[in-house]
Amino acid sequence: MTRSAWKGTAGTLAAAGLLLFAAGRQGISAQDAGAKAAAAVPAAAPLHGYSPASSKAERDLEKKFAAIPSSDRARDWHRIFTAEPHPAASPRNNELARIIAAEWKKQGWDEVTLREYDVWHSAPKSAALEMTAPSHYVAGLREDAYDADPDTKNPSIPSAYMGFSASGEVTAPVIYAHSGNPEDYELLKKNGIDPRGKIAMVRYSNPYSYRGFKALTAQRMGVAALIIYSDPAEDGYVKGKVFPDGPWGPESHIQHGAITYDFMVPGDPQTPGWASVPGARRIPIEEAVSVPKVICLPIPWRDAKPLLENMNGPEVPKDWQGGLPIKYRLGGAVEAHLKVEMEDGVKPYYVVDARMIGAELPDEWVVMGNHRDAWVFGGVDPSSGTATMMELTRALGELHKQGWRPKRTLIINSWDGEEYGLTGSTEWGEQFADELRAKGVAYLNVDSSTSGPNLHATGVPSLAPLLVEVSRAVEDSPGVSLYDSWKKSAADRKKVDDEEESPDGKLVNVEIGSGSDHTVFLNFDGVSSVGLGFSGPYGVYHSAYDNFYWMNHFGDPGYHYHALMSRYWGQLALRLSQADVLPFDFGIYGAALREFVKQVDKRTGLAAHVDVAPLLAAIGQLEAAGRAFTEQAAAAAASGRADAATLAAVNRASLAYERNWLDQAGIPGRPWFKHLIYACRYTYAHLELPRLAEPAEAADWPAAKVQADRIRQAVAANTALLTQASATLKSAAGSRP
Numbered sequence: 177m178t179r180s181a182w183k184g185t186a187g188t189l190a191a192a193g194l195l196l197f198a199a200g201r202q203g204i205s206a207q208d209a210g211a212k213a214a215a216a217v218p219a220a221a222p223l224h225g226y227s228p229a230s231s232k233a234e235r236d237l238e239k240k241f242a243a244i245p246s247s248d249r250a251r252d253w254h255r256i257f258t259a260e261p262h263p264a265a266s267p268r269n270n271e272l273a274r275i276i277a278a279e280w281k282k283q284g285w286d287e288v289t290l291r292e293y294d295v296w297h298s299a300p301k302s303a304a305l306e307m308t309a310p311s312h313y314v315a316g317l318r319e320d321a322y323d324a325d326p327d328t329k330n331p332s333i334p335s336a337y338m339g340f341s342a343s344g345e346v347t348a349p350v351i352y353a354h355s356g357n358p359e360d361y362e363l364l365k366k367n368g369i370d371p372r373g374k375i376a377m378v379r380y381s382n383p384y385s386y387r388g389f390k391a392l393t394a395q396r397m398g399v400a401a402l403i404i405y406s407d408p409a410e411d412g413y414v415k416g417k418v419f420p421d422g423p424w425g426p427e428s429h430i431q432h433g434a435i436t437y438d439f440m441v442p443g444d445p446q447t448p449g450w451a452s453v454p455g456a457r458r459i460p461i462e463e464a465v466s467v468p469k470v471i472c473l474p475i476p477w478r479d480a481k482p483l484l485e486n487m488n489g490p491e492v493p494k495d496w497q498g499g500l501p502i503k504y505r506l507g508g509a510v511e512a513h514l515k516v517e518m519e520d521g522v523k524p525y526y527v528v529d530a531r532m533i534g535a536e537l538p539d540e541w542v543v544m545g546n547h548r549d550a551w552v553f554g555g556v557d558p559s560s561g562t563a564t565m566m567e568l569t570r571a572l573g574e575l576h577k578q579g580w581r582p583k584r585t586l587i588i589n590s591w592d593g594e595e596y597g598l599t600g601s602t603e604w605g606e607q608f609a610d611e612l613r614a615k616g617v618a619y620l621n622v623d624s625s626t627s628g629p630n631l632h633a634t635g636v637p638s639l640a641p642l643l644v645e646v647s648r649a650v651e652d653s654p655g656v657s658l659y660d661s662w663k664k665s666a667a668d669r670k671k672v673d674d675e676e677e678s679p680d681g682k683l684v685n686v687e688i689g690s691g692s693d694h695t696v697f698l699n700f701d702g703v704s705s706v707g708l709g710f711s712g713p714y715g716v717y718h719s720a721y722d723n724f725y726w727m728n729h730f731g732d733p734g735y736h737y738h739a740l741m742s743r744y745w746g747q748l749a750l751r752l753s754q755a756d757v758l759p760f761d762f763g764i765y766g767a768a769l770r771e772f773v774k775q776v777d778k779r780t781g782l783a784a785h786v787d788v789a790p791l792l793a794a795i796g797q798l799e800a801a802g803r804a805f806t807e808q809a810a811a812a813a814a815s816g817r818a819d820a821a822t823l824a825a826v827n828r829a830s831l832a833y834e835r836n837w838l839d840q841a842g843i844p845g846r847p848w849f850k851h852l853i854y855a856c857r858y859t860y861a862h863l864e865l866p867r868l869a870e871p872a873e874a875a876d877w878p879a880a881k882v883q884a885d886r887i888r889q890a891v892a893a894n895t896a897l898l899t900q901a902s903a904t905l906k907s908a909a910g911s912r913p
Contacts, residue, residue: 223751224645225759225809227816234754237580238649238747244571245742247735251728253566254738257548257559258724261332264549264593265297265523272548273526276590279566283573285530285588293452293603295444295593296461297523298434300337302515303473305403308347309511310486315479320428324420325725333552333720337516338387338404339434339596341472345515346400350375350483351507354496356390356404357859361397367490369507372398375514377483379498380431381410385859386691391435391468392858401471401514405480406431409499411715412477423730424715427478431718432551436597437466439858441848442695443602446522449848451607461520466597471516486510525592527600530569532576534585534753540827541615542753543587543703544568544745545601545693546622547594553723556714556731560738561625562590567742572749582753584617591693594623598695605696613835616703618752621694625741626732628712630665631658633684635706636698636834636854637768638760640684643706645759646751650744658744686768687864690856699851702835704760708745710737756823757813758830761806762898765833766799769853769891772864780872786881794891801898805829808905822908829901836894839886843867844879852890 222231262269273290280288305315317336321329351369354360356378361371376399378390387404394402408414411425418426425431436445444452445464452458461467481500489508497504528548534540546561553559569588593599605612618639633643647659666683688698694705712731716722732738751759773792777783809826812818818826837852843866849855855866863869868887871879 222814223755223759224642225755225757225813227756227813229816230754230756234751235649237575237754238750241571241575241746241750242650242743244574245567245739245746247739249570250563250567250738250742251735253563254555254559254727254735255724257562258327258553258555258727261330261334261552262548262550262554263334263552264525264596264599265299269549269592270524270526273528273590273592276548276566277528280528280530280569280573283570284576285569285573286533287529287531289529291527291529291604291607292454293444293525293527293592293600294454294456294522295452295525295599295603296446296464296467297521297525297593297596298340299519300334301517301519303335303337303517304515305473305475305479305512307483307486307510307512310509313482315475316428317430317473317475317479318428319430319476319720320426322420325721325723327553327723327725328720334432336430336474337432337518338472338474339432340436340468341516341518342469343516343518344401344471345513346375346471347513348373348375348400348511349507350377350403350487350510350512352484352487352492352496352504353378354492355379355381355385356393356402357385358393361393363493364506367506369489373400374507375399375401375403375512377403377405377480379407379410380404384861386439387433387472388435388437388439388468389858389860391470391472392437394472395468395470399470401473403473403475403480403514404431405475405477407480407498407500408477411717412499414499415715416713419716419721419726420729423713423726425719425721428476429716429719429721430474430476432474433718434596435468435470435472437468438597439690439856439860440846441466442598442690443606444599445597447603447606449606451603453603453607471514473514473516483510483512525600525603527592527604528590529604530588532572532582532586534583535581537584539615540584540617540831541587541612542582542584542617542620542749543589543612543697544620544622544749545589545591546625547591547600547693549592549595551595551718552720555723555725555727556627557624557717557722558594560627560727560731561622561709563735564622564625564738564741564745565590567739568746571742571746582750584753586749586753594693598690598693601693602696602700605701609701612697612701612703613838615831616697616701617758617831619694619697619703619705620745620748621692621705621707622709622741622745623692623707624709626710626727626737627714628710628731629661629737630669630711631662632709632711633706634688635684635686636688636704637686637765638762638833639704639706640681640686640764641761642751642759643684643748644680646748647744650740650747652740658740687862688854689860689862691860695856698854699849702838702851704834706748708741710741755813756818757809758827759810760830760833762802762833763799763806764802766795766802769795769798772853773868776865776869776872780869780875782868782872782880785877786872786884788884791884791888791891794888794895798891798895798898801895801902805898805902805905808902812905812909818908822904825904826901829897832897833894836897837890839867839890843870852887
């Protein structure tokens with residue numbers, strides 16, 4: 177974009193964001209782009225999507241809002257949410273739902289509803305593991321208590337279990353299968369080790385893959401049972417000091433989790449694609465594709481070490497070696513007995529839904545959410561996010577009590593059962609699918625809001641410039657914006673990786689996988705989505721040590737970043753709720769699509785087998801149309817002269833854009849996932865252009881050709897949408913005196 181495209185007061189902060197994002201694509205240095213942006217933006221320029229008058233009102237509103245969230249109050253809330261273990265379906269988790277609902281009513285939200293969903297749930301009864309040969313060892317399967325942290329002595333802390341493990345008992349040889357990915361088992365086979373009927377022991381991360389994919393892979397390989405342990409190379413003493421003296425996991429820490437196949441169908445396994453409201457139709461559990469059929473147990477490295485050090489088979493490749501002071505081997509000599517008993521059945525989950533009804537556009541929804549359930553105390557995951565959320569809702573409630581009401585409706589949810597399969601958000605998103613597809617402006621997700629000082633933001637490309645713009649308006653410390661801190665932490669990470677400093681266009685990650693509550697909104701409902709969090713050294717994930725003590729000593733002493741996330745999250749919601757024209761950037765989206773096609777080609781050699789020129793040409797037209805529409809819409813808002821009908825038409829087009837990427841047929845083999853641009857791999861990792869990438873990666877070129885054309889058609893439809901919206905803007909501008 178050039179500055180000449182902006183007329184009069186339309187040279188806003190949005191122009192700065194576009195210049196900086198363009199710098200990332202064109203190779204201009206961040207410093208030069210920042211200088212150009214600064215020259216382009218007057219100090220009192222309108223905000224992107226706002227007139228001068230509404231910009232002033234919005235800045236005043238955000239200033240009032242930012243003064244309310246309190247670090248001390250966030251700490252108080254964090255203590256409430258981490259006082260007891262509260263996994264999904266537990267009495268304590270249900271009590272917390274009622275506490276949140278009551279608080280939101282006191283805070284002044286218009287409507288607060290406790291929604292019940294009846295879902296298939298998995299709870300532990302018992303588990304036992306013992307080595308029977310070549311010597312005897314009984315695994316403890318429990319986490320040690322420490323005098324420094326009284327919470328670790330809580331008798332409600334569970335022993336080792338894995339959500340949705342199959343029940344069963346097996347005695348079999350033990351093999352070491354590295355990370356438990358398909359290629360790992362292939363290496364075992366090449367070394368003469370047949371995984372069928374064996375107990376496979378695998379590491380949580382190396383490279384990362386979701387535990388549910390490890391379970392599915394083991395199931396497909398005919399493994400009798402799966403043990404997943406935390407190796408100190410990933411999250412223990414190899415990284416630094418361990419709990420209670422440091423942030424990393426001690427020898428007994430257990431990473432609990434679920435092995436649900438929610439990369440196929442998230443949510444209640446018995447209601448795939450529709451909400452599990454009381455009385456809903458349910459398929460037989462035997463037909464539920466997301467329920468594993470393999471026995472699985474997590475263990476600490478203390479219990480894994482005796483098994484590993486007694487193996488006498490072939491030595492592992494160098495990159496399979498872990499952090500324990502032993503020679504890792506593929507198997508041999510070790511035999512174990514494993515027994516797991518689970519209690520499965522339908523249980524109620526509770527989602528707390530609070531709404532502040534919009535004064536002017538009640539049928540446009542800005543939705544926010546954080547999940548409540550934790551494997552144990554959930555100090556980071558998710559209670560940091562829940563404490564952050566309660567300060568956000570309190571601040572918005574205070575403004576509401578002072579007479580303010582949002583232009584658009586604000587909705588916030590405390591999700592249940594996220595840890596078991598993204599369950600509460602999925603059921604809510606399925607229940608309100610029609611309304612979300614008609615009314616959803618954006619979904620802003622915070623899961624683990626705080627484990628350190630480094631901001632990470634993920635979002636669809638159209639919202640990336642807004643995430644950067646709002647960070648400039650949020651103060652981290654006196655005289656230092658969140659943007660300044662974000663840039664510094666990103667630059668420090670790049671220096672570690674021996675890369676150049678990232679321009680603004682690379683601050684936001686536009687490659688979106690799964691693993692949190694945004695999944696249903698983006699992949700099923702077609703709502704533009706964002707995920708936010710601060711991170712740092714964190715080696716106690718999903719264990720009993722992820723708790724109040726850990727947060728106060730390592731994650732966020734003083735709770736500064738909790739309150740900072742409340743302000744950033746809330747100001748993003750305010751910016752979207754109050755805008756005259758929704759501040760999306762569709763030119764950036766088109767540029768991202770081109771990059772996604774290039775990435776698929778780089779991985780698979782797509783262009784050598786499929787003519788992608790028509791698709792790339794269509795994307796070029798989409799980018800041009802998106803750039804023109806974004807500039808004209810921002811200019812119309814900044815002029816302050818656009819009539820209500822024109823603004824409404826522009827906003828309808830903006831909402832339709834993301835929805836147009838939905839294909840109700842879904843991804844072949846995974847019809848629940850309906851987005852043409854975004855999905856996840858079975859590992860939870862991001863997968864862009866899934867209907868093109870998957871056949872290309874399988875070298876199914878006829879299918880890839882069909883899917884490339886299907887995406888081209890969707891691109892053309894969105895180009896037509898934006899072109900028509902631009903014509904409406906041009907006509908309206910021409911009719912004004």
